[in-house]
Amino acid sequence: LAKTTQPISMDSYEGQEVNITCSHNNIATNDYITWYQQFPSQGPRFIIQGYKTKVTNEVASLFIPADRKSSTLSLPRVSLSDTAVYYCLVGGGKAGGSYIPTFGRGTSLIVHP
């Protein structure tokens, strides 16, 4: 099962771009990389998912280098409402091919005025 490592916390200011990097050195060939956002006392919310290179949607971009041992979530021009915990998940598998979604410690992002 691919383990993920993220910074515990980050601080930023409104209007800045924020990049959160996740390390996953033992990612498997078929694994996807998925990022979730969670506000206090709410369920996590899907942000973006990718397999390789770059993925972009209306809220974020995901950069994945060729070796796929890390990934970077990029949030353009953050606002106060982006203050949340961000989790990186990597698809893993037990024998039999099941995917066990495993949340790491996450990165607590605080955006200041």
Added chain:
Amino acid sequence: DTEVTQTPKHLVMGMTNKKSLKCEQHMGHRAMYWYKQKAKKPPELMFVYSYEKLSINESVPSRFSPECPNSSLLNLHLHALQPEDSALYLCASSQDFGLAGGNEQFFGPGTRLTVL
């Protein structure tokens, strides 16, 4: 409808009580999940149902008993819980449950459980 609903929002129970948490989705998803989340910790997977069959039980104590009556509903029956079981219980669903984990999970708002 891209929503997962959970009831109740809050639950307080004694250690001898029996209660149930409910989760519902109408997105046609075939995989449903229960997670437990303690304060300032990440969600921990408890159970996974795939096509209404229990696929994963992450060594959860028997005082937690999941049930999937149909493809849209997921219950978690609680009995003889301990104070340390107090947590936010999250339900999620995804289109399928299989290799590579390429399926986006949709989470409900959770049930805040307090065991006295």
